[in-house]
Amino acid sequence: MRYETERTRRRGHADTATDTLARGLGIFSIALGIAEVVAPRALARALGMKGQEGLIAGYGVREIATGIGILASKDPTPWIWGRVAGDGLDLATLATALEGRNPKKGNVGIAMAAVAGVTALDVYCAQTLSRESPTPLPPMQDYSDRTGYPGGIEQSHGAAKDFEVPRDFRAPEAMRPYTQPQAPQRPTPSM
Amino acid sequence: MKALVWHGTTDIRCDSVPDPQIEHPRDAIIKVTSCAICGSDLHLYDHFMPGMKSGDIMGHETMGEVVEVGAESKGKLKVGDRVVIPFTIICGECEQCKRGNFSVCERTNRNGHIAAKAFGHTTAGLFGYTHLTGGYAGGQAEYLRVPFADATHIKVPSTLSDEQLLFLSDIFPTGWQAAVQCDIEPTDTVAIWGAGPVGQMAIRSAILLGAKQVIAIDRVPERLDMARAGGAITINFDEESVIERLNELTNGKGPEKCIDSVGMEAHAAGTVDAMYDRVKQATMMETDRPHVLREMAYVCRPAGTLSVPGVYGGLLDKIPFGAIMNKGLTIRTGQTHVNRWTDDLLRRIEEGQIDPSFVITHTVGLEEGPDMYKIFRDKQDGCIKVVLKP
Numbered sequence: 136m137r138y139e140t141e142r143t144r145r146r147g148h149a150d151t152a153t154d155t156l157a158r159g160l161g162i163f164s165i166a167l168g169i170a171e172v173v174a175p176r177a178l179a180r181a182l183g184m185k186g187q188e189g190l191i192a193g194y195g196v197r198e199i200a201t202g203i204g205i206l207a208s209k210d211p212t213p214w215i216w217g218r219v220a221g222d223g224l225d226l227a228t229l230a231t232a233l234e235g236r237n238p239k240k241g242n243v244g245i246a247m248a249a250v251a252g253v254t255a256l257d258v259y260c261a262q263t264l265s266r267e268s269p270t271p272l273p274p275m276q277d278y279s280d281r282t283g284y285p286g287g288i289e290q291s292h293g294a295a296k297d298f299e300v301p302r303d304f305r306a307p308e309a310m311r312p313y314t315q316p317q318a319p320q321r322p323t324p325s326m
Numbered sequence: 327m328k329a330l331v332w333h334g335t336t337d338i339r340c341d342s343v344p345d346p347q348i349e350h351p352r353d354a355i356i357k358v359t360s361c362a363i364c365g366s367d368l369h370l371y372d373h374f375m376p377g378m379k380s381g382d383i384m385g386h387e388t389m390g391e392v393v394e395v396g397a398e399s400k401g402k403l404k405v406g407d408r409v410v411i412p413f414t415i416i417c418g419e420c421e422q423c424k425r426g427n428f429s430v431c432e433r434t435n436r437n438g439h440i441a442a443k444a445f446g447h448t449t450a451g452l453f454g455y456t457h458l459t460g461g462y463a464g465g466q467a468e469y470l471r472v473p474f475a476d477a478t479h480i481k482v483p484s485t486l487s488d489e490q491l492l493f494l495s496d497i498f499p500t501g502w503q504a505a506v507q508c509d510i511e512p513t514d515t516v517a518i519w520g521a522g523p524v525g526q527m528a529i530r531s532a533i534l535l536g537a538k539q540v541i542a543i544d545r546v547p548e549r550l551d552m553a554r555a556g557g558a559i560t561i562n563f564d565e566e567s568v569i570e571r572l573n574e575l576t577n578g579k580g581p582e583k584c585i586d587s588v589g590m591e592a593h594a595a596g597t598v599d600a601m602y603d604r605v606k607q608a609t610m611m612e613t614d615r616p617h618v619l620r621e622m623a624y625v626c627r628p629a630g631t632l633s634v635p636g637v638y639g640g641l642l643d644k645i646p647f648g649a650i651m652n653k654g655l656t657i658r659t660g661q662t663h664v665n666r667w668t669d670d671l672l673r674r675i676e677e678g679q680i681d682p683s684f685v686i687t688h689t690v691g692l693e694e695g696p697d698m699y700k701i702f703r704d705k706q707d708g709c710i711k712v713v714l715k716p
């Protein structure tokens with residue numbers, strides 16, 4: 136988990152939104168990776184990349200490894216940057232399929248647009264995480280002396296025992312024995 | 327005069343407005359010497375609480391000096407008296423006031439019929455707090471008109487400073503009532519959600535009332551610091567599971583007494599119920615975010631008590647009422663019956679059992695008020711409690 140730094144409104148708070156985004160990207164990585172490993176032939180056909188099945192399956196293994204890294208590591212930041220690098224590789228590989236007389240150029244274009252979209256998310260996520268701090272920020276001010284007890288806490292602890300709780304503020308008598316095992320049989324004080 | 331005026335969501339300005347006048351023989355006018363910004367004001371600033379109109383003057387934690395007294399208040403107040411003004415306007419004569427249930431005074435809310443539509447019955451008029459509770463001008467200003475002034479005041483001695491006395495207007499009695507609602511026994515663990523000003527006062531009140539163990543839950547480091555200074559064990563809900571830690575600290579039995587000093591804007595980042603609340607709130611199907619209430623109902627020891635000073639405005643969803651009913655929990659809530667407690671609390675301040683000024687982190691002029699709203703809301707600059715000096 137990473138924490139927002141001084142620049143944000145929620146200084147020092149865990150950034151769970153970006154954490155959730157990172158986790159989503161991790162799951163996406165694994166799902167895409169499985170598709171590439173399980174069905175490299177179908178993918179190659181759809182993209183007009185016959186003969187590159189091995190490469191596609193290899194990329195699938197990379198995706199799965201990155202996904203596991205994101206989900207299993209304490210700090211997903213380097214793994215998300217890994218995804219950004221992987222996106223670059225994917226785009227470059229797809230670009231080669233645009234060359235020559237590939238009849239599936241349309242599909243390749245769609246795939247590249249999709250990868251570009253995910254890349255934007257990856258970059259955003261990685262940048263946000265990198266700006267944050269791995270540990271909570273220290274208190275902005277030191278209030279450890281702000282006790283509020285002029286004579287010290289020992290003197291004030293129980294100082295208001297003389298206070299009689301008004302009858303309409305007392306806990307129901309019937310429930311006392313269950314919350315107060317040590318002092319169950321106190322007679323009802325009258326008001 | 328100068329006053330902090332509400333213009334819309336997160337839009338509060340320091341404007342020049344007409345001085346208040348005596349409008350009724352029971353009124354008095356006070357010259358404000360100190361006033362404060364309250365967590366309740368943030369619900370208006372963020373506009374979670376409906377019923378504000380552009381031009382309304384903010385503020386309900388006010389003290390000062392009486393400068394004018396209406397004919398019917400003359401026996402009780404005179405020019406020059408030093409007074410703290412409770413945030414609840416009270417008549418002192420109706421059935422509820424006679425019972426000490428001042429925050430549900432039957433007479434002081436001049437828009438009682440609107441409140442009755444929303445809540446079934448009217449509640450007391452409040453300073454600077456929506457037209458649902460009377461639309462009375464607030465005290466973040468140079469002068470304040472106090473309606474029903476013969477009853478709506480706390481006389482205070484000149485031997486103590488404004489800073490020591492100001493919080494008798496709201497947060498000190500609020501934290502105190504929250505603790506009193508728990509009917510604390512010497513064997514009790516009291517868990518307090520929210521270490522804002524109200525939570526800080528609740529911590530000290532629970533200590534004064536002799537609780538065995540006080541636990542404070544928040545995530546703002548400096549607020550947790552201040553909670554520890556007051557004698558609480560702290561849980562940072564960003565870093566640890568609140569339920570697990572509370573059970574650990576109570577041998578698996580859960581705290582006997584739970585206090586919600588957070589209210590309707592609770593944070594529950596990343597949990598499923600938080601996302602659910604955000605969606606419902608955005609689609610107007612739910613008005614408040616009751617994450618803390620859910621946690622309390624779940625972790626509270628059977629036959630225990632939930633005390634809720636945190637403010638809610640309307641509809642809540644997915645409250646585990648099964649847990650509340652089957653565990654036989656008692657729920658106590660309410661706006662604070664300020665004047666019911668203030669004589670006793672003033673004595674405790676005079677005797678040195680407590681000095682409420684510990685909570686002040688910022689003191690500024692009225693002109694800086696609008697900026698301070700933002701700083702306080704965003705918990706920037708170590709801000710916990712802001713005092714304004716008009």
Ligand SMILES: NC(=O)c1ccc[n+]([C@@H]2O[C@H](COP(=O)([O-])OP(=O)(O)OC[C@H]3O[C@@H](n4cnc5c(N)ncnc54)[C@H](O)[C@@H]3O)[C@@H](O)[C@H]2O)c1
Nearest residue numbers: 365366520522523524587588589592593635636637661662
């Ligand atoms: N009953 C009354 O008469 C009365 C009087 C005054 C204030 N209030 C209410 O009391 C509440 C607190 O007031 P305040 O001035 O201390 O406000 P505040 O906003 O300064 O404090 C609220 C604190 O709760 C913390 N918090 C948020 N979500 C939390 C969660 N899930 N678990 C634990 N802590 C969480 C925040 O970090 C913050 O420190 C507000 O709802 C306010 O309206 C009620």
Ligand SMILES: [Zn+2]
Nearest residue numbers: 364365366496
């Ligand atoms: Zn208040």
Ligand SMILES: [Zn+2]
Nearest residue numbers: 417420423431
């Ligand atoms: Zn009344």
